[in-house]
Amino acid sequence: MSRISVEEVRHVALLARLELSDDELAVLSGELSALLDHVEQIRRLDTSGVPPTAHPLPMRNVLREDEPRPGLSAAEALAAAPAVEDGRYSVPSILGDEP
Amino acid sequence: MSERGAPGGATSVRGIAAAVRSREATASSVVEETLERISAMDGELHCFHTVMAKEALASARALDATIAAGRDPGPLAGVPVALKDNICTKGTTTSCSSKILENWVPPYDATVVERLRDAGAVVVGKTNLDEFAMGSSTENSAFGPTRNPWDASRVPGGSSGGSAAAVAAGLVPLAYGSDTGGSIRQPASFCGIVGLKPTYGGVSRYGLVAFASSLDQIGPFACTVEDATLGLLAVAGHDPRDSTSIDREVEPLLDSLGGGVGGLRVGLIEEFAADVAPSCSGAARAAADALAAAGAKVGEVSIPEVRHGLPAYYVIAPAEASSNLARYDGVRYGLRVDAGDARTMNLRTRGAGFGAEVRRRIMIGTYALSAGYYDAYYGQAQRVRTLVVRAFERAYEDFDVLLAPMTPSEAFELGAKTANPLDMYVSDLCAVPSNLAGHPAMSVPFALGESGLPVGVQVLAPALREAAMLRAAAALEAAAPPGVRGPVKLAAAPAGAASDGGGE
Amino acid sequence: MPDGYETVVGLEVHCELSTRTKLFCGCENSFGAAPNSQVCPVCLGLPGSLPVLNRRAVELAIRIGQALGCEIRPSVFHRKNYFYPDMPKDYQISQYDLPVNVNGHLDLPDGSVVGIERAHIEEDTGKSTHIGATGRIKGASHSLVDYNRAGVPLVEIVSAPDIRSAAQARSYVSELRRVLVAAGASDGRMEEGSLRVDANVSVRPDGSTTFGTRCEVKNLNSFRSLVRSIEYESKRQVALLEAGEAILQETRHFDESSGETHSLRSKEEAYDYRYFPEPDLVPLEPDEALLRAAAVGAGLMPGERRRLLWEAIGASLEEHASGALADQIETVIDLELDRLVVDAVAAGADGRLALARAANEAAANPESARSLGAGSFAALLQLESSGSLSATQSKAVLTVLTEEGGDPSEIAARLGFEGLGDAEIEELIDGVVAAHPEEWSRYLEGDGKVAGFLLGRIMRESKGRANGKVVSTKLAERRSRA
Structure with a gap:
């Protein structure tokens, strides 16, 4: 029986940037645990020596030429933005630098 | 309610295109009638999020002008089509049934949209889906469910429920959905129509809002195998904007349809029989018998690994989704719930903008990829995918x-x-193995279940073998009992009183 | 470095590739455009958009690998997942456990060798500007994001922890910069962010063979910052060890104004990048054709160029170690004037003179100097060597030659430097001797001080057209004959 604690769920929710209430965290703890039980049947399979499949088709080296193509104007790019200032996307202050 | 279709009576994709191309009907009259039908009947069904009346009429008039000028209007001239609302349409809201994209208007068209317009089809609207295509009933839409035209108390399936129901209700002859784990085929089965998931890479994903990138494929819904094939041909083929698009010419699939199944080797997968309702396993067995009667070499085949498909899928799809849906962060587009700092803004926006199912899948996927669990979950699921x-x-x-x-x-x-x-x-049990393998698969209406609702049979084929799949599908269609497929004859009002049977 | 400790440094250098377009879309890759004017659905991460890999970027990345002696291998792109406003998709497409280039090395001018662990391809992020009192991230009221740079192709070159001082780190970055420029992969402009450096710094007691706990120092945008931050960080870490405290493995930000590093640790955030293979891209397996295409157009690497210069000037091994020549050599390589020097020597010019004129005078206007013909450069230097032009005259001719081109002798003539013929010089000397008999007698008697006076007079009479060396020689000849 898998068990994901509420604390683990809280950590995952932060990684995923989802604000959840304590009730939601508790419900998710149960639901994720149940799903992991279902997944348990494949965790037990012997897959030693089996390569992973990331892609359904065996394609390689798909490349495009280095030629400019028209993109969007700044106005088009910014049209959907929740907040714009000075031709740029405005966001609340960023805590901490880029990881 | 008037009879469906173009003046002159055509209701099929082929019939409408032929009528418009030969000037028996105008594209404008076809589109006008389609818009009337949607307006009369969609209130109860809720197939559509957006009806593009103005744009559709303008396109239709332009097509009529093209035809009047003696130019080729394209193979799907005047055919009204509906698009699942996760396919980007320039200038028209593409919401993915999510509050987080409720008012998002893409500044670009998906490749399939460009191809449909080039083919002369007229996009009339955007259809309902489970939020971000996550679900099997279209109940996970932030804007209310779609109802099954056969019985309004039932779901149309999902996630492409709006497109499936729109075709089944005869609102449009052709619609498109996306299939990540059965999201075209399962609603096609529930709605008594044909739904086709092409080979992965067969249709460009450019402009399809991603759910799980290594599984997603766009495909058509139609009432007949021939119309679904026409719908596939209009959008299939290489697209340099999608790195996973297959760079080779599309076969002339229409030739396959009349080919019959003489000598075709058909295997009935044994594994699912125990897990599904007798009507569903019975339909598959009856389909096998029908193909045998039509000359196919039919046998049973055991593929135990398909039973691992569902758990592998429910690791891989959420993992990819957790990453694909990270971009909805309130910075560039869509919903923002403001806060004093960027991280809290991200947290609140995403907490408020995503529905319960989407949050659940993001959580599963994030967990499966996180440090210490990757190999046990995601890595293992990928190895099982190989199996x-x-x-x-x-x-x-x-x-x-x-x-x-x-x-x-x-x-x-x-x-x-x-x-x-x-x-x-x-619900996705029988569907997901084809997505994991990247193979084509389709649902063909073949029986009625215990409650008198349609039941589809799934035809599967190896990658790029759509021709063989369509041969079998066409033969099944020919052998299917009457009354198993749409469009359903609907009373315009009061909507909700669904018909008691098939349309033909 | 405090006594008894050794600094250990590994560097991560991000190099923006000189492609026309971005890594995954057709937007222009150029510096300085209006904000958010070089964007499209792909690099803005709009829903539904998909990346397609730029062939040129791959070729340049492989070329960097070739220049660094790397193994070039089949590789896979991964997604590195983390939320940050300047990342349009909130994941970065990068290479993780299967990078395209591994196991190379960079030879530094002093003969030391630094291992290269990997050089992988990834996309750049957008640029955030922090608005508020300080203009820095701390205390900002909000930030503004420009995505023009988002999706610009980068190669991240990760060195082994083989570097042992701030000076060696500096030498590594400048040599790497030369390699990247020579390869045609980068313009090497640190001030425009084309090269960005992070330093992994640790310290350990002298003689220790295990590594200490390292800190990653970010925001090193100049050579000066690189050197100062490593020096500061080593001292900080040694002070902690001396005080019996533990060093925390963390990311630190270098503050140029204070010269200090600060922790970026944020208590509520645990980074977990959840790498997984990018499903929107297919694997990259460089084949013969790609490897050949990558190699075409690469220039000579600095090590080779240095060797050619030493050869051209015929320097001895001892001189290699000495500063003056070495500095001139580094200058002409950095300014890409080395070809000019080598070719001029081949055309008959004196090597050291060619090197000196290139490193000093030509360097004032390197762009024009690069288009200077080696033949005319050599001809000018020969005029100088033969005494037809003085050093001052030669430099003046070089300035004109560089700016306008032409024939050095004609320019010299135009400037009135046409070397006076022997007869004319003798005539001038005769005149000065006649006008200053007293001084001339003292000169003949061996009064050295008066030689300068005579020379000056003759030069003045010649209006600068006489070559001083030649005049001196002739004066000396007259004295010995007298």
């Missing part, structure tokens, strides 16, 4: 196409499976 692919390869040494049930049940009641997520996930 599924290899198992299919073995089966296809002996068979050209495979048959399987499409769904574990016929369409269920609204609300029946919303309490327990796992119950809903099981």
